[in-house]
Amino acid sequence: MTESNDDLAVKQKRTENPRRATLSDVAREAGVSAVAVSVVLNGTKTGTRVSEASRQRITAAAQRLRYTPNQAARSLARGQSKVVGIVLGHLRPLSAGTHDLGNEYTLFVIEGITAACGERGYHLFVFTNPWRETPEALEILRDRRTDGLILLAPPADTRILSDLCAVNVPFVCVGNPAEGLGVSTVDIDDVRGTRLALEHLYALGHRRIAHILGPPTASSPRRRLASYREWLAEAAIPNRPEYEVEGYPVGIYGEEGVAVMRENVRKLLALPEPPTAIFACDDSLAVKVIDEATKAGFAVPERLSVVGFDDRPMASIITPPLTTIRQPMVQIGYIAANTLIDQLEAEHSGTEAPAPRAVHMTPELMVRQSTAPPRY
Amino acid sequence: MTESNDDLAVKQKRTENPRRATLSDVAREAGVSAVAVSVVLNGTKTGTRVSEASRQRITAAAQRLRYTPNQAARSLARGQSKVVGIVLGHLRPLSAGTHDLGNEYTLFVIEGITAACGERGYHLFVFTNPWRETPEALEILRDRRTDGLILLAPPADTRILSDLCAVNVPFVCVGNPAEGLGVSTVDIDDVRGTRLALEHLYALGHRRIAHILGPPTASSPRRRLASYREWLAEAAIPNRPEYEVEGYPVGIYGEEGVAVMRENVRKLLALPEPPTAIFACDDSLAVKVIDEATKAGFAVPERLSVVGFDDRPMASIITPPLTTIRQPMVQIGYIAANTLIDQLEAEHSGTEAPAPRAVHMTPELMVRQSTAPPRY
């Protein structure tokens, strides 16, 4: 029994007349037409003029009746809702019923989105059941409740992007699902981020650098892996397959997946020639790597250096504080929302829509205490 | 310069006709009336019957035209939107433009809300500019985009609750703003949670127990403080004012506020008779307490025990792992959403609305390694 329940004696106090006042109620009260009220209260550009006297009667009547516009009616009439939809990504399978909300990355991006939306008079709608490749999913996304969409970290292999294009839903992606797709995207520069991490380790003297991979279906982790391999080649460091470790084993999720990942780390450290440094695809992996390494007697950073990616809040509070690659997450959301809204406003005003653009944010290396020169 | 920008060569591929198909488009295509289409596609209860043959022509036409209902029009006609609004709380002042999104507590609650909404066919709208006591704020909240609201951690002193009642907006609160208000609420049992923490410390042998206070405008922290004092009285432990430490100094926010809070902790530990244990109002405070204590030479848990509240993910990954009081956050959101939706459905179907109820969830003590018997 995890809850107790009080029935409250007091009932919610509600006013007598449950009907909300409409425009015409206000109009009747003020002795004018509904349009006049609309003009006064919302300053619509219909050419209609209203005298100062009527204006005052109207605002007074609106206040008396506690009038609030019905947004459903307004959206219908204006053909525009001033709402942007945000479609949450997922890293885990749908069967688990999970989505990205628990992920701080998502949160910070949403914070940026809300900031931009607030400034530009837009509201936020959340879609939590996305990436199912069903017709119903598409139907939900284009239901005209929203003027446009922001897709958070769409999987690289989804069909939804082209579907949305086909039905004329404006959208931008946070996290680039694939290059050259012709949609607006905002993401971190994964290549630079990866290089930043590896060059930092290299400068410290590390040559045996392993990589813990992110979710294989997401696009950012793929690019980071590719950049890791590329960089190794450029640095003339031989690529050892046993140094590429699965962080999110395919088909295994939740606690069980974490257990497998931890086991993978133990195997990596038990290698005859273990790495002296590990570049983890995200901070959450890095934290677990540090934990396993410490347990296995690999003190961090003395015997093993660890670099993460994201700079989530956890990075600075763990022991030792994590060296990581910072993503400007809030700013990513802010830019994504503004890009989308630019597009929406252009479309609504009949102007030519701006060309889609791909923004790559510059990552930043945060040096903390999980990295040090190797001890041989 | 934190971004680079590519103009994409490829333009988004859009279909020729930008207009979306409406019911009557489908009707024309299928050679029937719009109502018939509505009946077939949405099973509306208008008494109209449609033959199997027409039915098939209609669904075929709908698919050909990629018809999706316009939700704005539907909401208008049905007088119901099937959307619940979630109003984010805030701990910091509005001037900072911040809200609770960055807070994992909020996140988990939202996760529960989305689960319930998904099951019951509702969608989620997010209001991010709340608790301003302006008429516009109220106007936004009752704009009929949503059927009802879930208020996250409303401040104890807001006027919005009674305003919402006055204009007949159904809502429930997560976190009880005040007892006996007559609105449905779901929250953690703060009294039990506080006692759980204190009794754990007492059983270990602690008698000098300090408390780091939460935000003074929020209601949960107030109840925890009250419970702390009550419990001390019952345990016949004298209440020392210097053991009640401000964790969120009034009027000081952000990094600066944290600095003051840390300073407060240092002063507490520098007392001639410092506490042997600290009960922090939330995990985030507890983490900082551990950090300051360690820096000040008070090893945790050897020389100082620390208990948090919430059991956020950070609790188990810090060093030492934090003993804390777990809140079933996801479940809180789940119950809150279901309570609201029960109310909405009753109202829409004309049934008597269920009496408001106050649900108190039972907290759970998670013993980890930040607590130990005191060493004298």
Added chain:
DNA sequence: GGAATCAGGGTTAGAGATAAAGTAATTTCA
């Protein structure tokens, strides 16, 4: 054989707001 039933529709009237066009009175200006 007349009423009742039923299948398979259709028609009408909103829901609340807005854009566009119309109108009546007054003012302006050449």
Added chain:
DNA sequence: TGAAATTACTTTATCTCTAACCCTGATTCC
């Protein structure tokens, strides 16, 4: 002084969908 312009509105037409009611012809029942 008469046409044009301005002021202050109103009326009408949509936006898309849904609820409520109506209608026709065929069958069934007693």
